[in-house]
Amino acid sequence: MKQFHVFRLDTVNHCLWRGEERVSLAPKAFDVLRYLVEHADRLVTQDEILNALWPETYVNPEVIKKYILGIRKALGDPRDKPEFIETFPRRGYQFIAPVGEVISGALAGRGINAARKMVGREGAMAELDDYLGQALNSLRQVVFITGEAGIGKTTLVDAFHQAVANRPNLRIIRGQCVEGFGGKEAYYPVLEAIGHWVREAGGGAVVQTLAKQAPTWLIQFPSLIKADQREALQKEIHGATRERMVREICEALETLTAQEPLVLVLEDLHWVDPSTLDFLSAVARRRGPAKLLMIGTYRPADLILSKSPLKALKQDLVLHDLAREVCLERLGEPDVAEYLEIHFANGDFPRGFANLIYRHSGGNALFLVNILLDMVKRGLIAQADGAWKLKVTLEDVEPRVPETLDQLIEAQFQQLSAEEQRILRSASVAGERFSVWAISTTAELEPETIEDMCEGLAERLQFIKAAGINALANGEISAHYEFRHSLYREVLYRRLSEVTRAKLHLQLAQRLQAFCDPCEQEQSTELALHFEAGRNFEEAIRYLIVAAKNAARKFAYRDSIEILGHALELISQVSASHRRELKTQVLVQIGDIQYAVGNMDDSAQAYEKAAALAAEASLGAAQVTALIRLAHPMGLIDVDRAVEAAEQADQISASLNDPILRARTQILAPCARLYYRSWRSRDAELYTAAKETIDRLTGGLYPEMHYAHLHPLQGRYREALRIAEDGILKISETSNTVAYLLTLGAKAVALMHLGRLGEALHLLRAAIERAEKNGNDPWVLKIREAWLHTVALDFTGAQELCEAMIRSNSGYPTGQPKAIGWFAAGNAALLEGRHDEALQDFRRVIDEDVTPKFFLHWYWRMQARFGVVKVLLASEKIEDARKETGETLDAALSTDDPGLQVLAWEVSARLAVAEKDAKAGEKSIRNGTALLERFELPTAAWRLDGTAWEFYQQAKNEKAAETHLKRAESCILKIANSFAPDEPLRATFLAADSVRRILEERVPARVPRHQKLRRGTTC
């Protein structure tokens, strides 16, 4: 720690101390000061500073000037007669004050007396010291410091901070809850504390640990992530939940505090946001070792007022011995006397003076400090001959002391100039900490004038203090100030009339709006709050919608829904003409968030409401948007309604003059019919044409996800794969979990058709594991996994997966897992010769009364029909088989799906083998083979080639038989080799009768071929 005059520069914790007081300094300003102090013996040029502190970015040298100005202000260093920083015009700066080193441990040795200016609180300091001791022994500690406003909570934390700051390796990080918008920003104080830490650590161990263990947190600090890391990180965190975010930071903190201790201070928790509370609760409840001391401060009375759940949480934690409370009482008379002694060197006060101050302040430290300051200002206490004296009698003092702190603050305020009052009034609206830039319109003064006046107030210790020069979100640099105490702000704010308040809030909101273009900035919550207080409810709701999106980005979905709930509350205050439009927007947003996290019923409900409301208000476009969205959750819970909604949207859009929206509905309606009704080439043409239109209108920007699902049904597997892969990258940037899982599912299906079963399985398993880790329901992926098992001929495995899905009671309809389960059961029964059972299972899948419609239900029904033919052939019911084959073939040929068609030709060839009908067999094989020449389809190819081999043997055409055998064999090996060598599914696939009999042909025949052919029933 460096020391100069009364200042100490704590380079470990990045703070500057003036005596016992922490001096606010922006992080970059701190870095500039540190650089100058560390090179105190020489002149430092602007270029050198720029190169050292902004190595890879261009920064205007003017910025340095601003920071130097800020540092001077913080140090109280006059420019004309500098004591600390000397400017050499056009050359640079030099730190001129003598710099010493504070010997490590010196402060620690001073223990609880470190905070010289703090009186009393020995007990509290000893308690904190004890808790730190336990934390150092890896017993995590959570401590709440509580007490009324101004009692001295922050002072105690500061004193403790100072007293322990020099302990080796001890890191102290602090986060501050902020009144108003802060309580609505998820993890506000935690992100602040960790933000300082990671930036100080300069990408060191903390960043590495976050990258490894808490990617959901690292992603919140975009500047720390390298471009090449971002993609992997997005993929890793996709679909994360609040639970995961909390768990990750707890685990990361445990790793980071395994060796090196950490004190995490969260101030003013009476304004805490719900996500930080989750964090707090989790830290307290986890039992693993951690050298962690978490200190939270709050005012109990404010907690009751705001009905914060922190009250119950604290009680519960304390009850279970998971947290402690240090409750600060008011100062006693001896403490007041000590205060006088410390602060008024050689004070010569009459007896009873301490008692008088004690009585008037009631022992509230803030009141006490203010009473005395006020007396000094008014000359009642003054210095004479090196000693402080009371200039009037005690009796004269009595009536001059205001009765409450509010009155005292009020009286002080009245003594200020009209401009100063105007500035402070504006500032009280802007918040605890404010920038000159922000209030320059509301205070109706030039920024320079505001800055001079703020400087004057700060110097006279009135109301505010300097908070450094900081860059604003719009890139401007502006001086910041903060209220010396939140109570000052509260008093000033309270005394504004409602009309003035609303006016100032509105002006401020309009000024701050410059930050929020294009509406995706963090400030949206703050803006929403100012607009609400400024009674512009429409704008407030618009920014609440943005704020809800931001919360979702932090996986704080509950906060997001809460924010939108608040927006709904405000709707009644919006002018009637906009009311329904805004409400529709909010409801759609609620639907989006519920859909994104998998709450299908809630999502559908919100969209239904939005659509109905828009219809009532004749808001065509809004109604269409809500209906388009509605089709998505309905596709998973009620497919008839999904088709209906899509078609309704299509009809309504026809009368609107919005070509893009029109094209979207023209894509969706046929897609919905193709997914949920049956395949019609006409629908495929319709959506392809609409897709071309939208590409033309938007330059190809419209997401192509329907293609990823529908291309495989037209044999375009590679395109489907490419689109799904692109889609995964795109969707990764949003937090729409369901859309993400669906796209992963589409990718797996494309891989599966291409015979890359092993890759598909790997993808599905990894994604299922990730989703489960995140607490998401990977239902859509499990369906695909079961599908994959059927393709790999593991029918028992597929059945088990489906049964587990049905048992899990996930809230999704069970039609789809039941259908796949029966399909698998039918195949298993067929293999074992239980033909009646097999028939029954396949018929269940086909019967729409037993198996209601689901996504691509017709595809599965068709597969089950192939099953029926196989059973009929195996049980030698040739007549029935012929009839069924004919119908099935027609049905398959009515689709565009080459996979289904090849399989249909395959069962048709089987029938020909059974009937010894050479012509029909030849035709079926020729047609099937022609399709295989156009489409890469190994999963269907090996089956057709296997049957063709059988057919040509029967026809004694050894050459053709051999050709088909080789082809079948190569497809089988491709599929088998796509699995990892030790993957059990590979063995199951290779062991299946139908596969084995083909592969065994490679071995020189030991058994006559015709005998082998009869072995087992093929599937």
Ligand SMILES: Nc1ncnc2c1ncn2[C@@H]1O[C@H](COP(=O)(O)OP(=O)(O)OP(=O)(O)O)[C@@H](O)[C@H]1O
């Ligand atoms: N023990 C003390 N000794 C000397 N001065 C004190 C003491 N406690 C508080 N003060 C003075 O009182 C002022 C108010 O105290 P502080 O800000 O710590 O209160 P607080 O409890 O944190 O209030 P809030 O709830 O509003 O955050 C401080 O600026 C400090 O100067």
Ligand SMILES: [Mg+2]
């Ligand atoms: Mg405080």
